[in-house]
Amino acid sequence: MTGSRSFLSRLREGDEIARLTTMVFAGTVVLLTAALVWELWVNSVLPRHKFGFNFFVTQTWDPIMDDFGALPFIYGTVVTSAIALFIAIPLGIGAAIFLAELAPARVSDTLQFFIDLLAAVPSVIYGLLGVFIVVPLVREVIFPALNGTLGFLPLFKGPSYGVGFITAGIVMAIMVIPYIISVSREVLLSVPRDQREAALALGSTRWESTWKVVVPFAKTGIMGSIFLALARALGETMAVTMVIGNAPKIAASLFAPGYSIAAVIANEFTEATGDLYLQSLIELGLVLFLLTFILNGLARILILVTTQKGSGVTQ
């Protein structure tokens, strides 16, 4: 009976209520995810039966002939996200290190305010920025420069229309940099003061203490900011469709037009009349979910491996 009494008293004190309530809330997240996968799975029966695994490896997307393959969209999504992270990671982490470690507090806080503002800008605004600034820039400056110097690589072959993988990647990089800076800065700021002081006391320079002690200590959190950026990049729709060219083709050149999963769903869902067509779009949604899942999983494994090497302490 003591057990039940203590349960009752705990209930009265609110602990048990709080535990149960928050548990239900947390459970909702799992349920929502499961429901999402279930919906996507159930509503993509037709293409799964008709195309099977071929859906992932064929390149045709023909609503008239009812022939659908997801490869160009998977390719476009992965390539644009990779370009975005390639640009955003060094810039974002560099900026975060400056803000957290090197800049005076007042400068850091002011800049942080603007960075938070950037993170709140709707993606269609970034799309417009892309259309009016990045597209001409890519066509008239970046392409001639890269094509002129590294044009022998298939990556930088022409022609360039301004829209394409690289343009989408650049716009996405601009969109995700605020996330990386914001989260990484917070993580770096939360590194205990004695870590820095110990490094300095051992005779390291300020940069050495930052790069060799503080950054490794904050590595997990910085990785977290990169996941956030990756998740946003993979699912980004509006800004991407405005600058990627919307051509479901696989091309070696980064300047060629392409397509991404999120963009094709947004573009074609409203007018998808046939059942197979509609369900193929839903299966694309499932593919995007899987892709996010796999990439996130890979990133987590990467973290496990790197943290086990023992440089940093997880928080």
Next chain:
Amino acid sequence: MFPIFNRVTIGCNNSVMVGGQTWVSFRKICVMGEMSLMKRLMLLAVGVLALCAIVVADNALLINGAGATFPYPIYSKWFDVYHNKFPNTQFNYQSIGSGGGIKQVTEGTVDFGASDGPMNDDQLKAFQDKHGSGILHFPTVLGAVVPTYNIAGVSSSLNFTSEALAGIFLGKITKWNDPAIAGPNKGVNLPATDIVVVHRSDGSGTSYIWTDYLSKVSDEWKSKAGKGTSVNWPVGLGGKGNEGVTGLVKQTPNAIGYVELIYAIQNNIPYGSVKNSSGEFVKASLAGVTAAAAGSAKDIPDDFRVSITNAPGKTAYPISSFTWLLIPEKISDAGKRDAIKGFLKWMITDGQNDVEALSYAKLPKEVAAKEMKALSKVQ
């Protein structure tokens, strides 16, 4: 009390919030136990009165529709004008796209649909199977699609033959100075630059009209790409919406794309002329679009499912099309049936006067007369 409240919130449009508020005051009454009986009765009376007022004011019959985005401006204008004329009828139209309109009317979640392309035989059969009766197409207005381009150093309006347009969009004509383009444009100094083709990336009635035309004039297009709201484009970049296509064409040197006539007129976008089936180069205009419809009026089938691209007639603009309302043949609710028929009758006659102010082309008289007769099929 519950059933009454439920009926209020479900039965009348716009009354959900009002009903909710009444519900709150009712709960207040329940809570205020210490109030005198007199006061409670008075409050109750006021509440009931308010309820009656809501029921009286909001008893307009709500008819739901969904579908094409292209005619949305004229539809919302029509529904508004009609509601002012006949306050007892109110239309609620969601412009979710032609595909969505066909799907929702087939599933019976809306009272009528709307589409930029006629329903195909499979879709008609699906409707028949589900409802045991058919669905009717009623043309409402006409639209057209025009070629727009951006070539450095060329400011004059270009003439396009059907061979040139099909060749360009198939990716077979790749230079602006190709004889197929230069031929009908004597005196224009066309450069030897690569053509950049721009098409719609989103599924759209505009693409349907454009590809319907290309399928009619080119067998190769018909077998390679076909007609539809989205097709497997042989070449080119995709822009989202008319504004996306326009943006890409304006920004990309040597680009060609296609946009709705209305969009081109309202935004002062230059566009080219197209050779019609009589061999004349016609620059799209509202009159030319109505002429195209009139030219094919005598061949219009009784179900109005007709494509008028490449229509006969000297003044007919070849890339134009009807847009349709999709009305179920059997409407069991008599009130809704009468309201829908009343609206259609008004739309075919008086409603057509509002059309040109919004840059749509009117129905030709022959088609309007034919639709008037078809109204009796709605039962």
